Amino acid sequence: SQQGEEDPQALSIQEGENATMNCSYKTSINNLQWYRQNSGRGLVHLILIRSNEREKHSGRLRVTLDTSKKSSSLLITASRAADTASYFCATDPTNAGNMLTFGGGTRLMVKP
Amino acid sequence: DVKVTQSSRYLVKRTGEKVFLECVQDMDHENMFWYRQDPGLGLRLIYFSYDVKMKEKGDIPEGYSVSREKKERFSLILESASTNQTSMYLCASSWWDTQETQYFGPGTRLLVL
Numbered sequence: 001s002q003q004g005e006e007d008p009q010a011l012s013i014q015e016g017e018n019a020t021m022n023c024s025y026k027t028s029i030n031n032l033q034w035y036r037q038n039s040g041r042g043l044v045h046l047i048l049i050r051s052n053e054r055e056k057h058s059g060r061l062r063v064t065l066d067t068s069k070k071s072s073s074l075l076i077t078a079s080r081a082a083d084t085a086s087y088f089c090a091t092d093p094t095n096a097g098n099m100l101t102f103g104g105g106t107r108l109m110v111k112p
Numbered sequence: 113d114v115k116v117t118q119s120s121r122y123l124v125k126r127t128g129e130k131v132f133l134e135c136v137q138d139m140d141h142e143n144m145f146w147y148r149q150d151p152g153l154g155l156r157l158i159y160f161s162y163d164v165k166m167k168e169k170g171d172i173p174e175g176y177s178v179s180r181e182k183k184e185r186f187s188l189i190l191e192s193a194s195t196n197q198t199s200m201y202l203c204a205s206s207w208w209d210t211q212e213t214q215y216f217g218p219g220t221r222l223l224v225l
Contacts, residue, residue: 031212033212033213035216040200040219040221041218041219042116042202042204042216042217042218042219043155043202043204043214043216044216045213045214045215048212048213088154088155090214092212099157099160099170100214102147102154102155103154104152104153104154105154
């Protein structure tokens, strides 16, 4: 099964609202990353949070990490139609060398 | 800016054909990866390479092989394409020492008839 699993699988909001996506994982990690994928395109790295960090910000993005619960959340504030995409979390398990393990993604639709 | 390019955006092949997917990165990254992406299954690692001529199997290597003769180029080979290999194929690269952020190409959507 996947190391990271996003919740919800799909999310639809109005422009200007906040969007929150969650990621749960199973094993100890070095870091957790969030990526965005526009329809039919490759993934783009958004933000990385290390296992000793609890919160990180980048522009309108806010990521939290709770290692005791093995979970992370991605908050996009004041969403825009251009934020419509799939969002994936990826974990770097402590015993996996160079490999990232990706979740199934959350499909976000932001309606104008 | 890091640039990862893939040889084709869309590809249509017939069952049994040999298929080559090529990926090139311009940032002198040591690591390169091939994933396939299917609805409901997320990204699954096929193979990765941490140096020229070095490769390691990922989660789903069956039916695939890879080649890395030059540092900037990583090829995925389907020796005899099958319909269950119809998928989106994504290439990525990363630095060796950080082993963190991966930079992705635009993807190749392969249809095997």
